[in-house]
Amino acid sequence: MCYAAYRGRVGYNPERTPEPDLQRNQHFFIKAHISARFDIITHCVVKSSQMVFSYYKRLTASQKHVYDKSDKETSVKIPNASELYPLVNALETALKKEDRGEIEMFSQKLISALTYRLKAPAIKVKVLAVRPHNSRGELHGLYNPSERLPAMITLWMRTAQQKRVVAFKTFLRTLLHEMCHHLDYEYFGFPYSFHTEGFYKRESSLFHQLMDR
Numbered sequence: 001m002c003y004a005a006y007r008g009r010v011g012y013n014p015e016r017t018p019e020p021d022l023q024r025n026q027h028f029f030i031k032a033h034i035s036a037r038f039d040i041i042t043h044c045v046v047k048s049s050q051m052v053f054s055y056y057k058r059l060t061a062s063q064k065h066v067y068d069k070s071d072k073e074t075s076v077k078i079p080n081a082s083e084l085y086p087l088v089n090a091l092e093t094a095l096k097k098e099d100r101g102e103i104e105m106f107s108q109k110l111i112s113a114l115t116y117r118l119k120a121p122a123i124k125v126k127v128l129a130v131r132p133h134n135s136r137g138e139l140h141g142l143y144n145p146s147e148r149l150p151a152m153i154t155l156w157m158r159t160a161q162q163k164r165v166v167a168f169k170t171f172l173r174t175l176l177h178e179m180c181h182h183l184d185y186e187y188f189g190f191p192y193s194f195h196t197e198g199f200y201k202r203e204s205s206l207f208h209q210l211m212d213r
């Protein structure tokens with residue numbers, strides 16, 4: 001589970017690089033985002049023929065209810081997705097040019113177009129240079145929900161170790177992953193945003209609609 005699951009409770013400032021030894025709640029978040037695909041997924045348990053992540057058993061009854069609902073939602077349909085292909089292409093080009101300003105601008109335009117089509121509240125997107133990291137790995141992206149201001153997605157365009165620009169597909173997936181946390185709260189109306197199998201399927205459904213160019 002990442003800290004996005006605890007809406008509004010964590011005062012993390014993405015402008016500041018996290019300390020190498022992260023605070024407990026940040027660590028939770030960092031861990032989820034660094035290793036979600038190969039750590040949490042490898043620690044699944046079977047619940048009535050359905051795969052669930054191992055943290056499920058630590059959830060309260062109401063959280064389990066939200067988790068189960070999240071698991072059942074496996075796609076998000078983007079109306080007229082093909083109209084967004086030029087923005088996807090422009091983002092790919094900006095990454096190739098390693099132009100931080102353009103990457104941020106086209107990430108913002110893409111997310112704004114998506115939230116507009118899905119009738120979800122706006123999100124502000126910020127792209128920073130090198131991923132923060134610690135001994136456990138690198139932070140790929142961050143979602144900061146907000147009750148008053150627009151929610152914010154922060155992404156990093158360069159890997160921590162080699163300082164290389166992140167591969168386009170990885171960057172786009174991370175951007176959509178963070179937007180999926182936003183959609184959990186603002187589109188599906190979940191009080192928590194959990195990394196469920198359904199969550200990753202929703203991320204994939206958005207990704208493939210945009211990549212079928």
Ligand SMILES: [Zn+2]
Binds near residue numbers: 032033181195
């Ligand atoms: Zn996440």
